[in-house]
Amino acid sequence: MTATFPAGVQVLPSVMSADLLRLGAQVDALVGAGARVVHVDVMDGRFVPNITLGTGTAAALAGPVRAAGGLLDVHLMVERPGLAVDLFAPHAGAVSVHLEADPHPHALLQQIRAHGCLAGLAINPGTPPEAVAELVDGLDYVNCMGVNPGFSGQAYIATTPGRIARLRDLLPDRVRVEVDGGIGPANAAEARAAGADLIVSASSIFGAPDPVAAYRGLVALVGA
16 A cells, blocks of 8 residues: 555654754654654765665654654665665655656656655756656655755755746646755745645754754644
């Protein structure tokens, strides 16, 4: 059975910025506050310069998130993403791969769906939104990057809302639009107004003195 995103606008805490010594407690608190999709950024040090979380972390997070009726959204920023899909999909409900990372995105989307996961494409700021047009039938969501991928805490690229709007116009209603990178109180509502309904935030949640309060603040801003 294929996973589904919860209905309506969702704020996705991205554990890329979590305190790894308190990761379980922080995620439990956010799930208790209503978070139902938790975003997991996977970086290999090759497609992007940073290296982040592996399958062990995804497996550990999947249990409590699923128990609350939620799912993990795994964002693969890696070379050869087809290999990583098979490693991470058992722990995920949604998996996105970068359009720029593999010459066969159609096959990757089929591979993700074969695991029962929602299939997503992530596109870098330099990739035209229209590049996903031929892949719509195999898509469940598109992740529009608001920064160049690799590091948390970067400044939001000002052209992102326009790119979100172009995606929303291009895609059928069933395909969700996600925005990821640089999202915080100053721009979350703007991203939502442009058409994003999956709002990913890392440092603005986990870098705050009270991540739960920061999460709830974003929820209020985007009407989630």
